[in-house]
Amino acid sequence: MPGIIDLRSDTLTVPDEGMRVAMARAEVGDDVLGEDPTVTRLEEDMARRLGKEAAVFVPSGTMGNLACVAAQTRPGDEVIADAQAHLVLYEVGGTAIVAGVQLRILDSIDGVPDAPAVTEAVRMADIHQPVSTLLCIENTHNRRGGGAVDADRVRAAARAAHHLGLRVHCDGARLFNAAVALGVTPAELVDECDTVTVCVSKGLGAPVGSVVSGDTPTIQEVRRWRKRLGGGMRQAGVIAAAGLYALEHNLERLEEDHANARVIAEGVEGTSGATLRKPAVPTNIVLFDTRAPAAALAARMRDENVLVSTMGPHTMRCVTHLNVDAAGARHAAAVVARVLRD
Numbered sequence: 196m197p198g199i200i201d202l203r204s205d206t207l208t209v210p211d212e213g214m215r216v217a218m219a220r221a222e223v224g225d226d227v228l229g230e231d232p233t234v235t236r237l238e239e240d241m242a243r244r245l246g247k248e249a250a251v252f253v254p255s256g257t258m259g260n261l262a263c264v265a266a267q268t269r270p271g272d273e274v275i276a277d278a279q280a281h282l283v284l285y286e287v288g289g290t291a292i293v294a295g296v297q298l299r300i301l302d303s304i305d306g307v308p309d310a311p312a313v314t315e316a317v318r319m320a321d322i323h324q325p326v327s328t329l330l331c332i333e334n335t336h337n338r339r340g341g342g343a344v345d346a347d348r349v350r351a352a353a354r355a356a357h358h359l360g361l362r363v364h365c366d367g368a369r370l371f372n373a374a375v376a377l378g379v380t381p382a383e384l385v386d387e388c389d390t391v392t393v394c395v396s397k398g399l400g401a402p403v404g405s406v407v408s409g410d411t412p413t414i415q416e417v418r419r420w421r422k423r424l425g426g427g428m429r430q431a432g433v434i435a436a437a438g439l440y441a442l443e444h445n446l447e448r449l450e451e452d453h454a455n456a457r458v459i460a461e462g463v464e465g466t467s468g469a470t471l472r473k474p475a476v477p478t479n480i481v482l483f484d485t486r487a488p489a490a491a492l493a494a495r496m497r498d499e500n501v502l503v504s505t506m507g508p509h510t511m512r513c514v515t516h517l518n519v520d521a522a523g524a525r526h527a528a529a530v531v532a533r534v535l536r537d
């Protein structure tokens with residue numbers, strides 16, 4: 196009988212012994228002065244993996260997204276994003292308060308609007324209208340079931356935006372999950388994106404941090420915004436070391452999380468108590484709509500040591516990660532299926 200299986204989020208991972216040793220031994224300096232060699236190595240490593248010129252380490256994905264929006268817009272501009280994007284739902288309205296932009300939200304199937312939808316959403320050069328300057332996409336897409344969006348779909352949306360003079364930001368909090376699930380390099384998924392935020396604190400298993408990548412002048416501006424937002428960190432190599440360790444050790448194993456998520460998804464699909472949201476290319480998130488109230492179901496699962504999150508009155512989410520093994524996933528699948536069936 197396994198202990199508590201915590202599927203509320205992949206943010207719950209804790210550093211293992213190897214990661215802690217890497218953190219303890221990290222070579223450090225004052226990163227605001229550009230003198231932390233470990234932070235610099237993490238930035239260079241991420242930029243290289245994503246095929247970008249430069250990168251900057253930020254405390255969170257939320258700050259990374261906000262700094263990218265602020266760096267690529269002016270107050271009063273309009274930013275196009277999917278209606279269910281993390282930027283829209285879970286970032287406390289930061290883009291409105293801090294960057295002073297207005298969001299134009301579109302409903303898309305998998306979180307990336309298709310090219311005609313992008314083209315149609317861009318405002319005309321009319322004195323009455325806001326200026327459209329940025330398209331934000333999310334890959335994988337959390338709130339739409341953790342689906343990975345393939346490179347061609349991303350490129351089509353990005354090219355439509357670029358054609359009309361907009362820039363493109365990718366919220367790639369789980370970009371590596373998308374790359375692994377699609378069997379492509381992460382660079383291919385963002386080759387038409389100007390900026391990308393990747394979280395090392397999710398499935399990659401680091402305790403803190405995200406990295407923003409892009410072209411050198413834009414990253415310079417994002418770095419300025421990081422400082423302005425209070426995100427300039429000093430001997431940050433201690434946490435950057437965890438990110439480097441994660442990139443070195445925890446990338447390929449994301450496939451195990453996806454396999455474990457499939458086991459749980461099959462458990463959900465086998466019951467009549469819920470409807471599984473099925474993205475074209477699933478990853479480590481299992482999202483489903485329940486007949487009974489989600490809070491009551493979650494409480495019953497909790498009684499059996501399985502923790503899941505409620506995403507709405509009748510919506511639940513399980514996320515697999517580094518600290519859930521195959522046996523744990525099988526046990527969780529059985530509990531989830533039994534509770535949903537009753």
Ligand SMILES: *Cc1c(COP(=O)(O)O)cnc(C)c1O
Pocket residue numbers: 254255256257258260281282333335337366368369394396404405
């Ligand atoms: C977690 C997440 C973020 C924000 O990351 P934090 O580090 O928690 O601020 C942004 N976008 C998506 C899709 C996420 O899942």
